[in-house]
Amino acid sequence: MTFEPILRRTRAFLCLDCGKCTASCPVTRIDPTYSPRSTIERVLTGKPEELIHDEHLWACLTCGLCTTRCPSGVDYPAFVVAARIAARQASVEGAYAHNAVMQQLMAIMAAPVRQQRTAWLTSDLKTAAQGDDFYFVGCLPYFDVVFEELGIVSTRTAQAAVRLMNAIGITPVVSNDERCCGADALLNGDEETFRKLAEANVRLIQRSGARRVIFTCPEGYNAFRNDYPRVVGPLPFALVHLTELLADHLGELGLQEQRGTVTYHDPCRLGRYLHVYEAPRQAIRAVPGATLVEMQRNRQNSLCCGSTGWVNCGRCAKGIQTARLRQAQAAGATRLLTACPKCRIHLTCALKDSEGFDVALEDVVEFVERSLKRK
Amino acid sequence: MSFEPRIVVFACNWCSYAGADLAGVSRMQYPATTRVIRVMCSGRVTPGFILEAFRLGADGVLVTGCHPGDCHYMSGNQNAVVTVNKTARLLELLGLEKNRLRLEWVSAAEGAHFAHLMIEFTEQVRALGPSPLNNNSQPETQSLSCETTHDL
Numbered sequence: 001m002t003f004e005p006i007l008r009r010t011r012a013f014l015c016l017d018c019g020k021c022t023a024s025c026p027v028t029r030i031d032p033t034y035s036p037r038s039t040i041e042r043v044l045t046g047k048p049e050e051l052i053h054d055e056h057l058w059a060c061l062t063c064g065l066c067t068t069r070c071p072s073g074v075d076y077p078a079f080v081v082a083a084r085i086a087a088r089q090a091s092v093e094g095a096y097a098h099n100a101v102m103q104q105l106m107a108i109m110a111a112p113v114r115q116q117r118t119a120w121l122t123s124d125l126k127t128a129a130q131g132d133d134f135y136f137v138g139c140l141p142y143f144d145v146v147f148e149e150l151g152i153v154s155t156r157t158a159q160a161a162v163r164l165m166n167a168i169g170i171t172p173v174v175s176n177d178e179r180c181c182g183a184d185a186l187l188n189g190d191e192e193t194f195r196k197l198a199e200a201n202v203r204l205i206q207r208s209g210a211r212r213v214i215f216t217c218p219e220g221y222n223a224f225r226n227d228y229p230r231v232v233g234p235l236p237f238a239l240v241h242l243t244e245l246l247a248d249h250l251g252e253l254g255l256q257e258q259r260g261t262v263t264y265h266d267p268c269r270l271g272r273y274l275h276v277y278e279a280p281r282q283a284i285r286a287v288p289g290a291t292l293v294e295m296q297r298n299r300q301n302s303l304c305c306g307s308t309g310w311v312n313c314g315r316c317a318k319g320i321q322t323a324r325l326r327q328a329q330a331a332g333a334t335r336l337l338t339a340c341p342k343c344r345i346h347l348t349c350a351l352k353d354s355e356g357f358d359v360a361l362e363d364v365v366e367f368v369e370r371s372l373k374r375k
Numbered sequence: 376m377s378f379e380p381r382i383v384v385f386a387c388n389w390c391s392y393a394g395a396d397l398a399g400v401s402r403m404q405y406p407a408t409t410r411v412i413r414v415m416c417s418g419r420v421t422p423g424f425i426l427e428a429f430r431l432g433a434d435g436v437l438v439t440g441c442h443p444g445d446c447h448y449m450s451g452n453q454n455a456v457v458t459v460n461k462t463a464r465l466l467e468l469l470g471l472e473k474n475r476l477r478l479e480w481v482s483a484a485e486g487a488h489f490a491h492l493m494i495e496f497t498e499q500v501r502a503l504g505p506s507p508l509n510n511n512s513q514p515e516t517q518s519l520s521c522e523t524t525h526d527l
Contacts (some may be wrong), residue, residue, distance in 0.1 A: 037389065055460050096403055096423075097424065098423070099423035099424070100427070101422045101423040101426060101465075102448035103423075104423055104426035104430055105424075105426065105465065105469070107430050108403065108426060108429065108430050108469055109469070111430075111507070111508050112507060113469050113470045113471065113507050113508065114470040114507070115468060115469055115470045116468060116469075117468050139478045141468055142465065142468060144464070145461055145465050145468065146422070146461075148461065232386040373393050
């Protein structure tokens with residue numbers, strides 16, 4: 001049975017069949033035919049290979065909410081990813097969103113291409129070719145093109161990030177050879193592409209002489225922290241999210257006033273996966289005039305943005321996203337801040353499709369940077 | 376070893392594929408290294424399609440559709456303009472020359488135009504050299520396929 005090691009590694013053998021996972025699952029709320037509990041049960045009692053051909057295998061968002069509540073500590077997202085790897089080995093893939101453009105981009109970046117991805121670097125931004133700090137931009141330049149019709153310019157987050165780093169005395173390395181972190185390839189079960197991307201990125205960062213990598217995308221941050229060591233061994237540099245880095249320097253930034261009521265959406269990777277809840281909130285509170293209110297679901301109970309791995313976007317995703325927007329509206333916020341470029345894309349997509357929301361979406365990094373005094 | 380560019384052509388069912396057909400039945404000569412893929416409309420071609428062709432080793436991709444105003448589905452070819460421009464920008468980010476991708480209008484009556492386009496685009500791509508994603512241009516792959524044939 002190919003599934004035995006997977007069940008053992010993800011503690012799925014310890015499932016008590018209690019159903020807390022299914023009761024927590026945001027997907028089940030919209031699509032009652034999906035159940036994490038019965039997925040595990042069927043694998044434990046029946047033919048696990050059947051799961052490979054079950055379209056529900058691609059329904060899981062790997063948001064990790066079930067795992068935080070599981071009394072047996074079953075790592076359900078890890079179970080799903082392992083099952084997807086097994087599925088892919090059997091040539092089964094999910095239904096990709098955006099006509100698989102992100103999957104193609106990931107696969108091409110895993111090949112020896114020479115990218116031209118740093119056009120967003122304006123002359124006022126101080127960066128270096130070698131140095132102690134490496135800024136891992138992630139797929140932001142690609143998002144600019146792919147999600148143009150949503151009106152999001154993701155590289156503005158990157159510009160804001162470098163400006164903030166410069167303001168606290170950091171001149172980061174930004175590289176043209178950086179590749180996709182591969183997190184989504186892994187979520188699609190594509191271990192080979194993931195490994196190639198991981199190896200290329202780690203080699204690149206080592207060559208830059210960096211001792212610390214700074215992230216603005218939680219997906220990349222989580223991939224480096226939790227998934228990279230499995231394929232490339234222990235990483236020879238430290239990892240930090242920009243908001244964590246800012247937390248110690250908020251006083252020195254001399255932030256200017258920005259009036260308004262804002263709320264913060266915890267991205268699954270930064271929150272439940274990496275337990276960074278307070279740093280982004282501290283950064284928001286440091287902006288004079290801004291009032292931070294909490295949504296009904298926050299921190300470890302936060303609701304997912306509805307789509308991960310650029311796979312299986314549909315009715316479920318839209319339902320979860322509008323539920324999240326309703327929570328932001330109910331909290332009285334006019335601005336919904338998130339620390340993840342993908343959450344921002346997904347929630348903006350839902351915002352465009354629905355009416356009656358008076359909420360604007362923005363990245364925390366951009367929000368804080370706007371308060372920075374212009375020189 | 377001379378470089379023969381491998382070109383993937385997306386041709387719409389209503390105009391361009393018929394144009395390619397006309398070139399064929401009229402016995403017009405054009406490079407045999409082009410692969411025509413029929414789609415119902417040039418608007419059906421997505422960035423994912425074009426990038427997949429490049430990922431699999433195409434040296435150039437040509438998207439062909441009905442002339443503006445002639446689209447069987449009214450505005451499909453206008454969508455193709457958006458898609459191809461968007462994909463060209465993705466290619467630039469990936470470090471692939473945007474001249475490897477082209478959008479052209481070919482009507483069902485323009486067999487000669489189709490054949491001429493194939494020759495011209497093949498030369499345009501030949502000047503750029505093999506795509507960095509084209510593994511088949513490496514000699515070792517070539518010899519491997521020879522051995523396989525020999526075994527058979």
